[in-house]
Amino acid sequence: MPREAEPSLSERTFTLQAISEGLRLDSRKLDQFRPLELSFGDEYGVADVKLGKTRVLAKVSAEVTVPFSDRPFDGIFQITSELGPMVAPSFEVNRPTETEILLARLLEKTIRRSGALDTESLCLIAGQKCWSVRVDLHILSADGNLIDSSCLAVVAALRHFRRPDTSIEGETLTIYTAAEREPVPLSWLHSPFCTTFDFFGEDGEIVLVDTTWLEEQLRVGSVTFSLNKHGEICQISKLGGKPVEATLIIQCAQMALAKSKEFTDLVDARLAEDAKRRDKGGLMAELSAENER
Amino acid sequence: MSSEPVFVLPGDHIDPSLIPSHPKKPVRLGPGLRHVPPSDLLPTLAGQLVTDRQKNAIRVETSNGRYIPRVGELVIGTINKSASEVYFVSLSDYTAPALLPQLSFESATKKTRPILAPGALVYARVTLANKHMDAELECVSASTGKADGLGPLVGGMLFTVSVGMARLLMMPKKAQQGKVVVLDELADAGLQFETATGRNGRLWVDSDSTKTIIVVGRAIQETDQKSLGADEQRKLVKKLIKELS
C-alpha cells in the first residue's frame, strides 16, 4: 500500500526552527502568498489557477433536467471535487480521504449555501424543467493550500461561464445552441473567497498564510475564513487543533477581508481581459439579446 | 570520449558506429538500453545516447524520472521503522523500503548499536538491488569496516532535486564536467555550510545559520528546475546573497 509521504525529522525540525525565526523555505514573508496566476480556457467556464506548485482546474457545465420534487422553483447546483492518483499515488479513485471531504464541505458552505449563485434563476418551467449547473474541480497538482486556490478557481469559472440562452412562449421552451444565440452568463450575486491561516509555535502564536505541503504537515491548528469583499462572512471553520488567542482570530479576519478584496480585483481584471480578447471588433454588445436594464 | 549529441526514443535503431567496440573488453550497457538477443541493442528511455570509448560503455542519459536503486551508489534514506535486526529505509516516496541491517554501522556491536528514530536520515551505500528483492543498504564499508562519511545525518535540512541534478552534484569535478558552480560561488561569497548528496535525488545541507541553509537549498533547486547555465547560476547567487544581507 503506498504510504502517505511524511517529512523526515530534519525537515520537521528545520522548518519549525526557521518559522520561529520568521523565515520560510522559499524566502517568503509569513503573510505573503505565492505568485497567483489565473487563466481561462477557450471554452466558457474553464478556470485554471496556479498558486506556486498547486494547480487546480475548475470546469462548469450545464444541462437541462427535472428539478428536485421538493424544490420545484430552484435549479440544481453542485460542486464535485476529487483528488485522484494524479496528485499522489496514495490517493485512490472513489475513496475520499479526509482532505477531500473537508475540501468538498468547505466549498459547499462557501459557495452553495451562501447563495452566491441564484438558483431560482435556473428554473425554466416550475416543477418540470430547470438548469443543472455542475462545477467539476480537477486538482492537477497539490502543494498545500488547496482550499484557497480551489475556491478561487470555482468562483472564477462560474463567473466566466455562459449557459445557452432560452425563451418561453406559452408552454414551449426553446433552448438555443451557441450558433443560434450568444450564451448568457449565470445570475451571480456575490463572490466569496477563502483564506486559510495556519498556526505554528508553542501556543499557536505564529500565523502563516498560504502554506506549502511541508508546512501544512507541521501546523498545530488552522482557521479558514470565507467572505466576500463587503465583509459578509459565509463561514469560519477551525476544526480542532491548538486553542488560539481570540485576538489573533480577529486579526486573521481583518487580513482575510483584505485578501478577499484583492482576489475580487484579480478575478475582475482577468475576466475583463478575457472579455476583451474574445470581443475583437466590439461586436459583443450588438450580439447580446439581453435587454438593457 | 563523448560523441555528438544523438537523441534516441525507445525502440530506435542505433547506428552501429556509435556502439563502442574494444577488442578485449565486453560492451557495458548502462541505464536506458536493452539487449535483445542475439546482438540487438535497443534504447528504452528517451534521451541522449552517450558512448564512452575508454570504458567501452554506452548508455542513455536522462535527467528526470524516479530513482531506481543500483549497486554501489550513495543514497540518502529516511528511516520508516525498525524491525528485529534491520531498519526499513525509504529511498523515495511511495516505493518499497530498502533494508539496512542495524549492525551495519561503524563499530556497532549487538550491545552498542545506534538507535535511529523513524524519520531520521542516513547516508548509505546500496549493496543489493535487483527487481525480485527489496534493495539493501550499508552504512559501513564491508571490506574496511570504516564509515567513510556514511551513517546518520543529524540536523540540517533535506531538499529534493532531480535525479539528473543529483548526478551532476556527485561528479568529482562538478564545476567543469557538470557546470554546477552554485556551491562554489556560495562558498566564495563567505557562506559556511556542508552538504551531502544522494543519488536518489536528495540533498542534505547543514550550517549554523538557518538563512544559509535556506539560501543554499533555494540556489540548487532553482538551478535544477530552470536548468540554469553557469553564468545564470552566478547571477542567481549574487541575487540571493543580496537578499540575505
Place this chain on the structure above:
Amino acid sequence: MASPTAELSHLPKTDGSANFAYGGYTITAAVNGPVEAQRRDENPFEALVDVNVRPAAGVGGTGERQLEAILQPALRHLIPVRNFPRCVIQVTLQVMETPENAYVNPKVMQPRLNLGIIPALLHAAILGLLTAAVPMKTVASATCLVITDADGSSVKVDPTPAEIDQARSVHVLGFTAGRDLLLAESEGSFSADEWATVLQTAEKVCCRSQEAGGDAEMGGYGAESENVQQFMRSVLEAKAAEGLHWR
C-alpha cells in the same frame, strides 16, 4: 487542422507529465511509477499498468471505463512490465478540452463510447511515460478514421465530431514505430474490404517516414494529418536538450 502542441513536465509533483493538444482535444497525462503496489494488486512477476481516464465534466462513468479498458493493454504492451514485479505504473489522463460543436447543446451525463478521443489519450500517455523515464520497448501513435457515404464510400482521416456523428463507421487504429498494429477499435457497419482499406490508410498516416510532401498518394488526406510520431520526437528532443544543456 492545427498542428499538435505539447507541454512536457509541467506538473511539478509527478514523476512525469505531459499536456497534449490536437484536433480540439487537450489531454493532461500524469505518470507515477514504478511505485509500490497495494497488496491486492500485487503481481509477483510483472508491473501493473493502472490507467485512469477522468472526463472534463462530470465524474467518470462507463464510457471512461471502456476507454481505460482499450488503453491499458496497449500501454502494457509498450512497457517491459516484467522488469518491475510487484510495482504499479499509474497513468492518469485528465481530459481538459473536447472539440466544441456550436450546433449542438452538449449533454453531459450520457455514457457513450467516444472513439475520437483515443488517439489523443494514447499520445498524451506515451509522452507522460517518456518524461517519467519509465522504460519502454517502443513508441506508438494512433489515428482516427471514418467511412462516410458522402462521395461514394470514402475514408476520411482525423474527422471532426460532426463528421463522426454522420459517418457510417468510425475506426481507431494504433501502430508502433515498428509498424506493428497495436490497437484497433471500430464502430458502425462496414465490410471486410473497407476495413482493409482503413488499415492500409492508417498505417500510411501513422508510420509515414520523414519525406516532406511530394507523395502523390498522400495528397487527398495526408496533407492535413500531421505525423504525430515525428512531432513527439522533436518535442522530446527539445526537452532533453534543455535538461542536458551542460553536456
